[in-house]
Amino acid sequence: MSIEDLDRVRLVAAPCSLPPVAPGASADDDVPAAETLQEVLTLIGAGQGTFVVGEHVTRFYARPDVVYVPLRDAPPLHWGPVWPTARETARLRAFVAAAVESAQAAA
Incomplete structure (x- = not known):
């Protein structure tokens, strides 16, 4: 599957999704x-839809009702620690x- 294919599927919106809806979809x-x-x-x-996740989700959230399909042309995800500044x-x-x-x- 290609990133361009995301234009043809219904994406689930969540606070962590970027963008929250598919390109070309309206609010x-x-x-x-x-x-x-x-x-x-x-x-x-x-x-009800599709959602883009990192590869690690396939290992930790395996479900019989969900199929994980790689995006062959997606850039790598970069992770880092985050926290509320008030609790630093x-x-x-x-x-x-x-x-x-x-x-x-x-590295």
Whole structure:
């Protein structure tokens, strides 16, 4: 499947989806919406739409009612730690610094 093929499918909208609807779709379209990944997968399993996920989801969220199809021309996803700034602590900063150092050493 190609990224261009996403224009022909109905995408589920969720707070983490970018973009929230398929390119070319309007905000007035009847787009199924979910708040969590579990809700997204339930909608997909019920035949209500499609959603783009990273490859790791195929390992951790295997379901008999969901098929994962690779996007052969999609750019890689880059992950990083996020947290509410109001809850930042010295311990959190130290953890992130250690994680970054470990990732750089592994690269």
